[in-house]
Amino acid sequence: MxxxxxxxxxxxxFEAMGxxxxxxxxxxxxxxxxxxxxxxxxxxxxxxxxxxxxxxxxMLTGLGIYVLATIGCALSxxxxxxxxxxxxxxxxxxxxxxxxxxxxxxxxxxxEAHRLxxxxxxxxxxxxxxxxxxxxxxxxxxxxxxxxxxIAGYGVFIAVLxxxxxxxxxxxEDRHPLRVGPILSGLLEVGRxxxxxxxxxxxxxxxxxxxxxxVSAPIIVVDLFGKGEQDFWIxxxxxxxxxxxxxxxxxxxAGRVETALLVDRAVALALVAATLNVALMxxxxxxxxxxxxxxxxxxxxxxxxxxxxxxxxxxxxHHRGAAASLASFASLIFNALLAGAISPLVxxxxxxxxVSSAIFAMIGTTFWxxxxxxxxxxxxx
Numbered sequence: 001m002x003x004x005x006x007x008x009x010x011x012x013x014f015e016a017m018g019x020x021x022x023x024x025x026x027x028x029x030x031x032x033x034x035x036x037x038x039x040x041x042x043x044x045x046x047x048x049x050x051x052x053x054x055x056x057x058x059m060l061t062g063l064g065i066y067v068l069a070t071i072g073c074a075l076s077x078x079x080x081x082x083x084x085x086x087x088x089x090x091x092x093x094x095x096x097x098x099x100x101x102x103x104x105x106x107x108x109x110x111x112e113a114h115r116l117x118x119x120x121x122x123x124x125x126x127x128x129x130x131x132x133x134x135x136x137x138x139x140x141x142x143x144x145x146x147x148x149x150x151i152a153g154y155g156v157f158i159a160v161l162x163x164x165x166x167x168x169x170x171x172x173e174d175r176h177p178l179r180v181g182p183i184l185s186g187l188l189e190v191g192r193x194x195x196x197x198x199x200x201x202x203x204x205x206x207x208x209x210x211x212x213x214x215v216s217a218p219i220i221v222v223d224l225f226g227k228g229e230q231d232f233w234i235x236x237x238x239x240x241x242x243x244x245x246x247x248x249x250x251x252x253x254a255g256r257v258e259t260a261l262l263v264d265r266a267v268a269l270a271l272v273a274a275t276l277n278v279a280l281m282x283x284x285x286x287x288x289x290x291x292x293x294x295x296x297x298x299x300x301x302x303x304x305x306x307x308x309x310x311x312x313x314x315x316x317x318h319h320r321g322a323a324a325s326l327a328s329f330a331s332l333i334f335n336a337l338l339a340g341a342i343s344p345l346v347x348x349x350x351x352x353x354x355v356s357s358a359i360f361a362m363i364g365t366t367f368w369x370x371x372x373x374x375x376x377x378x379x380x381x
Contacts, residue, residue, distance in 0.1 A: 001123060001124060001126070001127035002066070002093050002096060002097060002154070002155065002158060003039070003093060003094075003097050003124075003127075004124065004127035004131055005127050005130075005131050005151055005154060006035060006070075006089060006090075006093055006151060007032055007035065007036070007131070007214075007215075008127070008131035008132045008135070008214065008217070008236075009131040009132065009134055009135040009138075009147050009150070009151060010031065010135060010144070010147050010148070011131075011132045011135060011217050011218050011232060012132055012135040012136040012139055012147075012230070012232060013135060013139060013144035013147050014028045014031070014218045015222070016139070016143065016144045017031070017079075017082075017144055020143075020144070021078060021079040021082075023079050025218075025219070025344075026344050027079065028218075029218075029339060029340055029343060029344060030083060030340055031082065031083065031086055032215055032339040032340070033336050033337075033339040033340025033341075034083045034086045034087050034090070034336075034340075035086045035087070035089055035090040035093075036090060036332055036335050036336035036339055036340075037087075037090065037332075037333070037336035037340070038086075038087040038088070038089075038090030038091045039090035039091070039093060039094050039332050039336075040090075040328075040329055040332030040333045040335075040336055041091070042090070042091040042092070042094055042095075043094040043098050043325050043328045043329050043332055044187065044325050044326065044329050045325065046058055046062065046094050046095045046098045046099055046321075046325055047098055047099060047102060047321030047322050047323070047324045047325030047326075048186050048187055048319075048321055048322045048325060049321070050099045050102060050170070050321040051170070051175065051186060051319060051321035051322060052175055053175070054168050054170050054172075054175065055099050055102060055103050055106070055168060055169050055170050055321075056162070056166060056167075056168045058095050058099050059095055059096045059099050059100070059162055059166075060159060060162060060163060061095065062092045062093065062094065062095020062096055062099075063092070063095065063096055063155055063158060063159040063162065064092075064159065065088065065091075065092035066089060066092040066093050066095075066096075066155050067152050067155040067156055067159065068088075069085050069086075069088035069089040069091075069092060070085075070089060070148050070151050070152040070155060071148070071149075071152050072084075072085035072088065073085040073086060073089065073145075073148040074145040074146075074148035074149050074152065075145070076145075094328065094332075096158065096162065097328075098324050098325055098328050099321065099324065100120070101117075101309060101313065101324045101327075102169075102170075102313070102321045102323075102324045103166070103169045104116050104117055104120065105310065105313045105314075106169035106170055107169055110255070111254040111255030112254075113310055114250070114251065114254035114255070114259070114306055114307065114310060115251045115254045115255075117306035117309060117310055118247045118248070118250040118251030118254065118306045119247070119251060120306075121243070121247035121250070121302055121305055121306055122243075122244050122247040122248060122251075125240050125243030125244045125247055125302060126240060126244060132217065132232035132233070132236055133232060133233050133236070134150070135147050135232075136230045136232065138150055174318075186319040186321075186322040187322050187325075187326065189316070189319060189322070190315075190316055190319055190322045190323050190326050191326055193315060193316075195315060195371065195374075195375070196312055196315055196316075196323070196326070196327075198367050198368075198370055198371035198374075199308055199311055199312050199327075199367075199368075199371060200312065200326065200327055200330040200331075201330060201363075201364070201367040202267075202308065202364050202365075202367035202368040202371060203305065203308045203309070203312075203327070203330070203331060203364070204330045204331045204334050204364070205334075205360045205361070205363040205364030205367065206267065206270060206301050206304060206305075206308075206360070206361060206364030206365070206368070207301055207305070207331055207335075207364075208331075208334055208335070208338060208357075208360040208364070209270060209274060209297050209301065209357045209358070209360040209361035209364065210239060210242075210243075210294055210297045210298040210301050210357070211335055211338060212338055212342070212343065212346065212353070212356060212357055212360065213235065213239060213294045213353070213357070214236075214239065215335065215338050215339040215343050216343045216346075216347050216353065217232060217235055217236070219343065219344075219347040220235055220347065220350075220353070221234065221235055223347070224290075224347065224349070224350055224353075225287060225290070234287065234291065235291060235294075238291040238292070238294065238295035238298075239291070239294055239295055239298050240298070241295060241298075242294075242295040242296060242297070242298030242299035242300075242302065243298045243299070243301070243302040244302075245299055245302075246266075246298065246299040246300065246301065246302030246303040247302040247303075247305070247306070249299075249303055250262070250266075250302065250303045250304075250305075250306050250307070251306070253303075259307045259310075259311070260307075260372060260375075262303065262304070262307055263303075263304045263307050263308065263368060264368075264372070265303075266300050266301070266303035266304035267300070267304060267361075267364070267365045267368050267369075268365075269296070269299070269300035269303070270297055270300035270301060270304075270361045270364070270365065271361055271362065271365055272296075273293055273296035273297045273299075273300055273361075274293065274297055274354075274357055274358035274361040274362070275358060276292075276293055276296065277292070277293020277294065277296075277297065277354045277357060277358065278293075278351070278354045278355055278358050280292060280293055280354075281293075281349075281350045281351040281353075281354040282351060285349070285350045285351060286350075290350050293354060293357075294357070297357065297361065304368075309327065312327045313327070342356070
């Protein structure tokens with residue numbers, strides 16, 4: 001939950017930050033994009049390093065740096081300083097978030113791994129719903145730095161739980177030498193695999209179909225909906241409700257429905273939901289209709305997400321850390337682009353936003369169907 005908490009809790013404080021720093025709305029979007037970009041760049045290394053030294057040391061080191069960076073955010077006297085500490089936040093937060101996926105696959109396989117990944121997706125999905133609401137409540141107790149102090153406390157709490165409750169899941173005999181060569185060779189092996197590339201791009205664009213609403217939340221809620229800093233729940237409750245229900249369904253169907261068929265149905269639902277969203281914004285561009293389509297897209301995405309993640313990890317049983325890193329890298333780079341560049345361009349109206357979401361869903365579906373078409377002959381052979 002650290003990733004969503006770090007992104008979304010600060011949204012209600014954007015207006016106060018803008019007043020204190022004399023920053024524009026577009027400049028404040030960089031508070032999100034800088035975090036996502038540094039998260040993406042460092043995500044390449046967290047997984048491969050965990051393949052060499054073990055999962056737990058990487059997670060704990062990352063959490064320690066994350067807490068210090070978050071305290072730096074709280075004490076920042078200017079926007080450039082805040083952005084620097086946000087970059088350090090992003091560089092360290094991925095250690096726990098990314099490596100935890102490899103931990104799941106270390107311990108479980110098949111339907112058990114699918115069910116656990118779905119449960120993690122449910123927990124992960126709750127965070128963006130809680131985060132902006134919590135941020136708004138915290139602002140009633142003090143100025144915007146109080147949000148970062150609260151997140152730092154959460155980081156300490158998670159670090160203690162990880163240190164005391166999580167076992168080391170990668171035994172020494174399964175680790176690779178701690179040298180640059182093996183780390184880079186593992187990354188190259190994963191990155192040049194065509195099946196992995198197709199799955200990573202399918203995941204990236206399908207997820208972007210709903211994530212564009214999350215990173216654009218300050219503009220959507222305040223400018224397009226005309227609401228205030230306490231009203232982010234209007235957007236996030238339907239979005240996160242869809243994610244939680246979809247993840248629950250995915251876990252319930254694990255072992256009952258063939259995984260590829262489950263993704264087929266999920267991406268078809270995503271396309272139907274995206275099309276419905278565009279139609280509603282053409283005819284009824286207002287609440288509550290403006291949140292129905294995004295909620296359905298989120299539901300479809302979260303059904304497919306656990307299967308797509310495990311499919312990428314299963315391609316590389318000896319380089320799961322590297323696979324988890326590169327699987328995250330593609331999505332994170334595009335998410336940073338969404339927050340910093342695309343979001344300001346597509347939030348001029350609810351219709352333009354809906355069309356953009358539909359385009360992302362179509363691209364993701366195309367990559368998945370391409371992958372399915374190439375995999376089917378191999379299976380028959």
